[in-house]
Amino acid sequence: KAGVTQxxxxxIKTRGQQVTLSCSPISGHRSVSWxxxxxxxxxxxxxxxxxxxQRNKGNFPGRFxxxxxxxxxxxxxxxxxxxxxxxxxxxxxxxxxxxxxTQYFGPGTRLTVL
Amino acid sequence: xxxxxQLGSHVSVSEGALVLLRCNYSSSVPPYxxxxxxxxxxGLQLLLKYTTGATLVKGINGFEAExxxxxxxxHLTKPSAxxxxxAEYFCAVTKNSGGYQKVTFGTGTKxxxxx
Numbered sequence: 001k002a003g004v005t006q007x008x009x010x011x012i013k014t015r016g017q018q019v020t021l022s023c024s025p026i027s028g029h030r031s032v033s034w035x036x037x038x039x040x041x042x043x044x045x046x047x048x049x050x051x052x053x054q055r056n057k058g059n060f061p062g063r064f065x066x067x068x069x070x071x072x073x074x075x076x077x078x079x080x081x082x083x084x085x086x087x088x089x090x091x092x093x094x095x096x097x098x099x100x101x102t103q104y105f106g107p108g109t110r111l112t113v114l
Numbered sequence: 115x116x117x118x119x120q121l122g123s124h125v126s127v128s129e130g131a132l133v134l135l136r137c138n139y140s141s142s143v144p145p146y147x148x149x150x151x152x153x154x155x156x157g158l159q160l161l162l163k164y165t166t167g168a169t170l171v172k173g174i175n176g177f178e179a180e181x182x183x184x185x186x187x188x189h190l191t192k193p194s195a196x197x198x199x200x201a202e203y204f205c206a207v208t209k210n211s212g213g214y215q216k217v218t219f220g221t222g223t224k225x226x227x228x229x
Contacts, residue, residue, distance in 0.1 A: 042219065105150075
């Protein structure tokens with residue numbers, strides 16, 4: 001099976017712009033989670049989608065949003081970009097939502113905000 | 115609330131030496147525990163996980179971890195370090211909370227392997 005794919009891999013934007021990142025989960029996986037990874041804050045949970053519904057959300061401002069499509073593919077959007085949004089954004093998929101379910105991560109999208 | 119503490123943000127070992135990366139957790143309910151590895155410019159890859167059953171868990175690349183409930187620990191070990199083990203390692207704890215999986219990651223430990 002193909003792994004989790006994320007596009008694009010690298011992105012450079014300027015402050016105030018908005019960006020959309022895409023994630024395709026492993027075939028058959030229904031849960032998609034998004035994380036922000038920075039050197040200072042580590043891995044921080046953004047949100048989780050399951051069956052096209054946001055099920056859980058981390059402590060991020062409303063500028064960060066997402067959605068999931070019927071084929072489980074997910075997108076996240078960041079509006080009005082700030083310098084502090086520069087990070088590696090990781091998507092992870094799992095079969096279901098149980099605590100024992102393994103999350104499989106994509107390679108990430110490296111976002112640089114200038 | 116659950117939390118994960120990884121002692122040592124950087125660990126250096128000589129090639130062939132024992133690797134020991136420490137992870138302690140706190141959780142109000144029995145947790146599920148994971149170790150992930152991240153190579154530069156890549157996502158996280160599962161090394162091993164503990165859910166139930168045997169407390170000594172074997173993973174990929176010769177790594178293993180032992181769940182010790184009395185010590186609330188889940189330390190990662192490998193008998194003999196290889197140059198290719200140089201990476202960042204994350205411990206994670208999950209539990210079911212309000213019908214969803216709540217995942218908490220540690221801050222990571224960067225492993226340096228010295229030739």
